[in-house]
Amino acid sequence: MKFGKSIRTRLIIGFMGVMLPVVVYMLINNSYSREIVREKVSETYRNTLDIFVGQTDHNLAQINDYLYKMSVLDSDVGLLMSFPMDSDGYTLTKIRIDAKLNRDVGVYNLIDAVFLYHHNDIIFGTNSVYNDTKNIIKSHMDNMTTAENLAHNDQQTWEVRADDRMPGKYFLINFIKVSEELYVGAIIKVKDINTMLSIQWSDGDIGHNGIYLREDNRLVQALTESLSPLDLNDEILKEPYESLTDHETGADYLVMNRMSERVNIAYQVVIPEETLLRNLLFFRNVTLFAPIGFLAILLLYLFFMRNMLFKPLHELILGMKKISLGMLDVRLKKNKSLEFEFLGNTFNIMAEQIKTLKIDVYEEQLRVKQGELKQLQAQINPHFYMNSLNIIYNLAALNDTETVKKMSLHLADYFRFIMKANRDTITLKEELTHIENYITIQKIRFPDKLQCTFEGMDTILNYPIAALTIQPFVENSIIHGFKNRRQLFQIHIRAEMTEDNGFALTISDNGVGFSPEVLKKLQNKEPLQHEEKSSLGIMNVIHRLDLLYGERTSITFGNHSEGSGAIVTIVFPKPLEGGRAVV
Template sequence: MFRRSIKSQLIICFFVLMLPVDAFLIVNNGYAKDVVRLKVSETYRNTLDIFVGQTDRNLQQINDYLYKMSVLDSDAGLLMSFPYGSDNYVLTKIRLQNKLNRDIGFYNLIDTIFLYRENDIIFSTTAPNADKYRSTQQLLKKDVRQFVDQAVSDQMLAQDKWMLWHDDLVAGSDFLLKLSEVSPGLYMGAMIRVADILDLLSIQWDYGGIGEGAIYRQDGDRLRERLGVPKQESGEGVALDQVRLQEGRYQTVTDKKSGKRYLLMNRPSGMADVTVSILVPESYLLQGLSYFQKVIYFVEFGIVFIFALYLFFIRRMVFKPLQQLIVGMKKLSRGMLDVRIKTNQNEEFIFLANTFNNMAEQIKTLKIGMYEEQLRAQKMEFKQLQAQINPHFYANSLNIIYNFAALKDHDSVKRMALHLADYFRFIMRVNRDSISLGEEMRHIENYIEIQKFRFPNKLSCSVDVPDHLQALQLPTLSLQPFVENAIIHGFVNRRKPFLVEIVGRQFSDGRQSFLALTIRDNGAGFAPDVLERLNDRAPLPQTESSRLGIMNVVQRLQLRYGEAAAIEFGNQGEEGGAAVLIRLPLGEEAGIQPEGEVAHV
């Protein structure tokens, strides 16, 4: 029912129309974001490729320098030929020290250059103060042997690859290391702090909210931040300890602490086992799209708001008058003929309301006319029934009186005349529509007593009607025609005593109380074809004109009570005899509580 209403169809149509629009806006918004990410990532990727490529070229130049020093420098080749501590050894060492001090200034990335042989280290560093110089000296004394062993075991001496090393003695802890073998037992190496590379990277990426640069190991662990710059002051301060170093243009990651989303681009170095990454906040990338998104939300909200106003207007101008019309029609269908509709919304509904009111008035007039016509039909049926009963019964009664008079049985004549007078007195004064059940029983008693004069010692009647039901009102002559029909058609075996039983009970179906009256006899019962016609309310053949009285009763009860009244005809099975069950509805004014259910015939 909800799906068929105009209101529900309007709402469904609105959402059907709006869903494609919303889907288009959402898809378009997502497409715009993807385009921005793609274009920005291409620009940033090119810059990242340039930075990593330049860094790799610097590392390669340092490799070339180490190779030339190892192969071409005469002092480096002669150092191992002099005994340790000799004058020539010391002079050669001094010349090498001067060369290292000179050459370290040519390479911006180099932090320390050193020569190592057993028990001796020659190095030069860009340390700005004495503390850093001492820390570098301590690092070399402590770890240089491990540098050599690691390079030999990993076969890094003959390769261009740089090793990644970690030690807290170096500011920033992480640094790149490259070793070259000058001669057996003599090694030359260079150290580059990762923090220095990050400094160069931060010039481009740690500016305001543009993004942040970072360097990761190949396993995804992030290396230390720039020297002297707290993490919260370095760009966005992204706390991404682990990232997926996957290939591709870009990937989207989320900071676990802040919940912010970032565009991550990776570029592995060809000279060291590190990956340079840049992180760009999506808020910076999509800052121009936020206004467009707000416009989309505003448009959607505006459409919903306009539809709500439109629905309110439609409800007031259409739905409300239409609902009044529907309620009025429902009341009219339930028999509430006084219902009227008042509306002044618009010309169309004023016309519908006036038409409805005129129709209701016509139905009311028509129903009153039909009711009056039914009353007139009931009276005519009743008068017709009286006309059919009186002449036939009157002739038989006179014959009985005549026979008793001829036999000079004066007592029987007096009793017969008394019962006959009461019988016809009842017939003549029953112009009213209803009588009490007690009055109907007394009329049946007079009729039975008159019939007993015709069939002495052969006819009897048993009445079982509680006293509290005697005052109930029912249509006049509702039972007597059935008793008369039983005697006329059931009492065919005149040798066998004939018994007529009348039983009255009250019952309820849970919603309404009913009076059930049963008239049964021990006679021949109904013929099958007659029984079928009676139950189907079909016309009886002309030969069954004597049963016209019970058909008149059926019609009068249907006119009076409608579908609430019921009459069932049947036979009593093996015992024989006819049975009639009459069910009449009781009004609340009866005031009698139900006693139980009554079985059907």
């Protein structure tokens, strides 16, 4: 049945044809809503960032004014260099300036340090480690107050510097010249500015932020630890915002950049669109789960159609397949639908008619098969009979009357079994008792030269087998394998369970084994030649096993090694409870 032509496929396609436009409409509506919300919320965030950048630049400008007023209007700063550095006047003036600087550091919360720098002395107030701050001011001001750097100094613009002794490494510094060798300046940690920026976005709750060193419109260096999940470009965005996607997670983000007018830095904010659309969470979830809801409806629809249409059709098709495979006992159950009830009744009547016809044919074939099996069993009896007469003749020739008496009893049991062997099956125990009688007769013929042992038979003694299935192999071992009469001839019969709960029966001896020609023919199931008719019993067993069990059994032939004993293995199918076989 082609997939596109099945009723189930066409019903599913029809259902999807109705539901798909609804889902598409909801997706388009949700997308439009997302765009509107993104635009409005991003506008609010842009305004917040603009206000922060503007306020920070305003604070930098105020600090510049403060430095300028200190350099021009503060009397102590103006008098400081009029005293010799080792004088009391210089010391007292320095103490007053130090007190003012430490006070002003607390007033301007953005400032980390305010200082007066002279190449021989530094006066400063700071919120950080005293010695580290002093060393930072000393090393950087020594460099920035060289003649070459002073020529490029702009008192209105702050400079970005890096120093591993500074928390966060990067800081802003600016200074104003008071006199030839005296400068007043301030230091601001970039980390503190970023902390204030983080407060605006709850740092990871609403979004991620960072501060970057810039050259014109390019970002050249991150001044703070990057918290953004995106690998951002070094180009400052020209648009108010830009939407970017994380290729690893597939999450969408809104990115905004703003440049400072007082220092060569840029502020950057990255906001997950999930935050932007938080207010649309319910509608977004409805849109996302709508296809799942439609799928659930489709499953319920298919379940209803399954019970009403698909299941009866499937049972009807399956019943037809089983009938075609010869399983004539299959019958369809009653259905509530009138149409399928009619089809089921018609099918059952047809199946019953086919079964009746096939049983008649099968019974006729079975009668033919049973007749053939009994004929094969009968072929063995003359073979045993001739051997028995030969043994009696040899004993009579020796005038061994006691042994003849003993032999007669065993022969009576032996031939009593032969006369009952026309039954379809006997138990394995009966077959083994028959083999023991046969071995005893042969031991009388060959005293102290013959031994037969059994192993692993306890659990399978009630297993039903065809009569004279094992005995011909024991007889064949003695006739063909017992050539060296000087040593003890041993026959070992062993049973082992197989993986499919059947068992394998192995008959082995220590005789000369099969000749290469005979072994090859037995392995290939080829008929034996006229001169090999002593092996008639073996071919008879092979044929009977095939008739009784078919492919569920197997028989293999081999030798231990060249000239060292034959091995025959028969695999019987799984026995059922009570010892019955699967036949």
